[in-house]
Amino acid sequence: MDMAVDIKVIKQHLIDPEICIRCNTCEATCPVGAITHDDRNYVVKADVCNQCMACISPCPTGSIDNWRTMPLARAYTILEQFGWDELPAELPPEQLGGRIAAEPEPATEPAVAAAEAGFEVESETPSYGATTPPWSAAHAYTNLYPPKKPTTATVVGNFNCTEAGYANQTHHIVLDFGTMPFPVLEGQSIGIVPPGADAQGRPHHARQYSIASPRNGERPGYNNLALTVKRVLEDHQGRPVRGVASNYVCDLKVGDKVQVIGPFGHSFLMPNHPKSNIVMVCTGTGSAPMRAMT
Ligand SMILES: Cc1cc2nc3c(=O)[nH]c(=O)nc-3n(C[C@H](O)[C@H](O)[C@H](O)COP(=O)(O)OP(=O)(O)OC[C@H]3O[C@@H](n4cnc5c(N)ncnc54)[C@H](O)[C@@H]3O)c2cc1C
Ligand code: SF4
Ligand code: SF4
Known part of the structure; x- marks a missing residue:
């Protein structure tokens, strides 16, 4: 039956x-x-x-x-x-x-x-491809190190780019991956996993930062990349707050080890053919990927 x-x-x-x-x-x-x-x-x-x-x-x-x-x-x-x-x-x-x-x-x-309404859920062909990379962009590797399997990078540089007297603070950070492969393209981002736990006792989730150096590294020939990170000291409403990851990153010392995931992003990439026209518009640390691209 x-x-x-x-x-x-x-x-x-x-x-x-x-x-x-x-x-x-x-x-x-x-x-x-x-x-x-x-x-x-x-x-x-x-x-x-x-x-x-x-x-x-x-x-x-x-x-x-x-x-x-x-x-x-x-x-x-x-x-x-x-x-x-x-x-x-x-x-x-x-x-x-x-x-x-x-x-x-x-x-x-x-x-x-x-x-x-009593209907079976009917289907149409999914409309994939809403965001596609330039046709000539190089192949982007993504998710090589997913959140469950981060890799470790070493801080080899941390420079406060902000002039004295300004409330905002932006740091130029250089991370070295040693012998661990970490291929990236301009326009991609990585995730930094801050140590510790949130108010509910759960491990902090990773925050993303755009790669601010070209694909061959901040220092060509080395397996490294740069980030441009702004300290978050107030929330979007202007109330005082201490952003977890941005302050962790800005406070890192040379030699510190950092848990990294990624790389991420497969569409916001540089065209690879000559004579392509690029217009860049950004504010604040939105300039990070543009530093990589220029
Ligand atoms: C694809 C991508 C690329 C990014 N690239 C960069 C980058 O290159 N450089 C960079 O500095 N950041 C970048 N960010 C933002 C970054 O991932 C974090 O969101 C940011 O550093 C805040 O994290 P936090 O842990 O310090 O703050 P949290 O602890 O997560 O937040 C603390 C409080 O501050 C608020 N808040 C969060 N971010 C901001 C902000 N920017 N301004 C004001 N209030 C805020 C939150 O709503 C919350 O109330 C990027 C984000 C994405 C999605
Ligand atoms: S974009 Fe994603 S979440 Fe939004 S309606 Fe389509 S399938 Fe659902
Ligand atoms: S697009 Fe970003 S926020 Fe949305 S599910 Fe994917 S990783 Fe999460």
Whole structure:
């Protein structure tokens, strides 16, 4: 006898908190505002996401490309997702009314709304490639050292670039990877993992910093790269705060060891053909990748 129960299911779009580097690319890309974040996790609103796939390709880590078959009534809320340190497993078939998890199926309406209306979630071909590199860019290696497997770099330079008397402080940091391969291109970034734990006792997540030196290093012939890091001493509202990673990096001494993940980014790259025209516009430490490119 067929015991399958008619439970409405959705393909719920989720972000893997273990490998997400909190770069905000997906939130900035999503055309319908389905992605949001707290100070820990980036999450997807099941009742807003229409599975258009626009966020999949730009994500530098692949953490955005996760899906769970869920009964509509049990779709994970964003509050649940904010509390995750890892993704939950797929539910067993008996909790899905006998339905087997399949490949995600993009819809034109939010998956929840489609299921509520009694429709199966229908699919169209995903529209990948919203963010593509220049055709002549060199191949970018990404995720060689993911958040679970960072590598160690040694600080070989730390120079305060800010003139005395200014409240803001920006440091030029040089990291050496020794014999550890760490191939990078101009326009990519790395993640620095600050030591210690946050207020909830969880290890600090990595913060990203743009590479501010060309692909052959700050000092050509050495396996090194430069960063340009601004101390965060007040939040976006101007209230005093001590940014975890920026202050850790700006306080590093020559010889200190640093945990590094990355490299990240496969689209914001230099064209490699002669006579290409480049216009650069930036503010503040947004100049870091441009230093690498010039
Ligand atoms: C792709 C990418 C490249 C980046 N490249 C650089 C770079 O080259 N140089 C660089 O200095 N930073 C860069 N950043 C920003 C960097 O990753 C951190 O977000 C920044 O250093 C703050 O981290 P924190 O740990 O010090 O602050 P947190 O401890 O994470 O934050 C403390 C408080 O300050 C607020 N806050 C965070 N950042 C700022 C800010 N910039 N101004 C004001 N308030 C802030 C937070 O909302 C929070 O309330 C980059 C970010 C991305 C996504
Ligand atoms: S799949 Fe589309 S709607 Fe859903 S979060 Fe990504 S960009 Fe937004
Ligand atoms: S790593 Fe991917 S999922 Fe995480 S914030 Fe960046 S784009 Fe979004």
